[in-house]
Amino acid sequence: MKQEDIAIWTEKYRPKDFDEIKGQDEIVKRAEAFVKKKNMPHLLFAGPAGVGKTTLTLVIARKLFGDKWRENFLELNASDERGIDVIRVKVKDFARTRAIGDVPFKIIYLDECDALTKDAQQALRRTMENYTQTCRFILSCNYSSKIIDPIQSRCSVFRFKPLAKEDILKITDKIARTEKLGIDSKAKQALYEISHGDCRRLENIMQSSAAIKNKITEELIYSVASAAKPKEINEVLNLCVKGDFSSAKNKLLDTMLNHGLAGLDIIKQIQQEIWRLENVDSKKKLEMVKECGEAEFRMVEGSDEFIQLEALLSKFVLVNIQVS
Ligand SMILES: Nc1ncnc2c1ncn2[C@@H]1O[C@H](COP(=O)(O)OP(=O)(O)OP(=O)(O)O)[C@@H](O)[C@H]1O
Ligand SMILES: [Mg+2]
Structure with missing residues (x-):
């Protein structure tokens, strides 16, 4: 092999x-311009998972330093290095020597910065100041609101977006071509819906599917991703709208057992499908979504998921039989 x-x-x-x-x-x-000038400020990359934060950092390092990029690049993870002290020692060791080549600084990539406590972020801020002569920091996080202001003001902030449908489709097609996979348009749509613009998730699901079969179908994707098909959730919701509580409950249970889903997985899908319901007015939809929020919160707090889901379905029924 x-x-x-x-x-x-x-x-x-x-x-x-x-x-x-x-x-x-x-x-x-903007990143290309930094590389061209061989100069850049500290950067803060904010955005959801799998949209290119680490990828862009690696491209910047490769382009700036060429073959020598590994010697000039340090990657640390704020959440699995044991605290800010470990980070400080590693940064100190790395920053002690000058960059190799014609770029006057090295790059330190610190992933998952929003996992650092406020105190740790203060310490990080001081570290950044101490080594500004020799190093540039690229900080990555999911939520920039969790990063203290003094760090944000020292960085150029870049907000990454989930990938749009056309980009997800381009990547899907490219991989399918290279790997010689058969894939139809329904399957592509399913990949887009399940990935939510997260390219890592897209690629992982494609690889797991391809390991089972060369021809990738919608069916296969939902089973690999252990997600319910939108159609199945839609049926559950429509049963609620019609007032048929017990069929809705049985259908939901079936779906969960079939796909091995936990309450928290399915509730996200339920919430998405509410917006797609036809024949339900938007006020009722709002109430239904509000109930999803309540149930999700209770589940996160550790409440029994089956009781919560059953309660949720009964509320859906009640919302829809109200005389308006
Ligand atoms: N914008 C993009 N264009 C093309 N491929 C991408 C893009 N973003 C992500 N990918 C693909 O997804 C994989 C994961 O992306 P990456 O490691 O950059 O995610 P990330 O934004 O750093 O996410 P996390 O916050 O989880 O660390 C990459 O190896 C690449 O294959
Ligand atoms: Mg990353």
Whole structure:
């Protein structure tokens, strides 16, 4: 077996150059300009999972430092390194020597910065100040609101977006072509819906599906991703709208057992499908969505998921039989 055959697709298809990074056009343009000038400020990358934050960082490092990029690049994870002290020691060691080559700084990539406490972020801020001469920091987080202001004001903030449908489709097609997979338009739509613009999720589901069959169908995707089909959830909701509580309950239970779903998985799908219901007015939809929020909160707090889901369905029925 060749090395390529066993590679994880998220690595195999990780863009190596700026123009392969989909979706984040403005961000990529600004990053290219930094590289050209061989100068950049500290950066803060904010955005959801699997949209190119780490990828862009690696491209910047490769382009700036060429072959020598590994010597000039340090990647740390704020949540699994044991606290800010470990980070400080590692940064100190790394920043002690000058960058190799003609770029006057090294790059330190610190992933999951929103996992750091406020105190740890203060310490990080001081570390950033101490090593500004020799290093540039690229900080990555899901929510920029969790990053203290003094850090935000020291960084250029870049907001990454979930990938749009057309970009997800382009990536799907490219992988299908390279891997010689059969895939129809229904399956592509399913991949888009399940990925929510998260490219890592897309690639992982494609790889798991391809390991089972060369022809990728909607059916296969939902089973691999352990998600219910939108149609199944839609049926449950329609039964509620019609006032048929017990059929709705049985259908939901069936669906959950079939796909091995937990309450928290299915409630997200339920919430999405509410908006697609036909024949339900928007005020009722709002009430239904509000109930999803309540039930989700209780489940996160540890309440029994089956009781919560049953209560949720009964509320859906009640909302819809109210005389308006
Ligand atoms: N914008 C994009 N264009 C093309 N491929 C992408 C893009 N974003 C992500 N990918 C693919 O998804 C994989 C994961 O992306 P990446 O590691 O950059 O995510 P991330 O934004 O750092 O997410 P996290 O917050 O979870 O660390 C990449 O290896 C690449 O294959
Ligand atoms: Mg990342």
